[in-house]
Amino acid sequence: MFIAGGIGITPILPMIEAAEQAGAEWTLLYGGRSAATMAFTQQLARFGADRVRLHPQDQHGLLDLSELLAAPQPDTAVYCCGPEALLKAVETHCASWAAGALHLERFAPADGATDGPTTSFDVEFAQSGVTLTIPANRSIVAVAEDAGVPVVYSCEEGTCGDCETLVLEGEPDHRDSVLTEQERRKGTCMMICVSRARTARLVLDA
Structure with missing residues (x-):
């Protein structure tokens, strides 16, 4: 089930094409200010x-x-993109749906997502064999890149998911707009462009 608001139709279009090619059943509800x-x-x-x-x-x-969303529908995923007010409304209406059923695509971080204390912490990059201190005013991605640790990223706002990295030890302080609440509680991955640490040290699979 696709839901788009305004310019939010743009990322929904390739999703529709992919669903069509896969032979999946799908519907689209598309709203805008005027036709x-x-x-x-x-x-x-x-x-x-x-x-x-x-x-x-x-x-x-x-x-x-x-x-549209009153009753959870089995074997149904909801993909939504649009203004923040629409995303929040869809989140509210999907609160009783199965975990992982709702997928939101944002153009900007969710309100308050990146707020929180900014203290320094250490990150061990297990694959690279490097441990770095992340200062309060810099991101994991920025420090890692400066040190030559290979990292993949794009938006640097916590909205695209490109920098998702496995967490081997420690507790991340999630500040992204991608992960679900269930994924946040598990703490097994994080977006290293914006998220930080609740513990003095993290070990990442990078």
């Missing part, structure tokens, strides 16, 4: 009105998420 401002509507028209529901706000009001 004239909603992009890619002609491209989406080929899939038919039974799968694509266009919902211009000036004609129909806000998206009716209570109807």
Whole structure:
């Protein structure tokens, strides 16, 4: 089940194409301020009105998420992208759905996601055999890159998930906008571009 708001349709489009190629059953609810401002509507028209529901706000009001998401549906994943207000509303309506059913795509960090104390801590990179001190004013990614530790990253805001790294020891202080609450509690991975440590030392699989 795809839900898009405004420009949030952009990352949803390739997901739809992938679902279509895989032969998966899917639907799209796409809202925007007006029909004239909603992009890619002609491209989406080929899939038919039974799968694509266009919902211009000036004609129909806000998206009716209570109807769409009222009851958890088995074997169904929800993918949503759009403004923060839409993402929060979808999160609220999906609170009773199975863990891992909801996937959010953000253009910016969630409100308050990166807040918290910034103290220094040590990180051991197990594969590289290097231990580095991460100062209060720098990220794990920045310090690791300066030291020649191979790291992969992109957004540096905790929204894309490219820098996800396995945590072997220690407790991460999650400040990303990607992981679910269940994944945060497990503490087995972290986004090293923004997240920090609750313990004096972390051991990462990098």
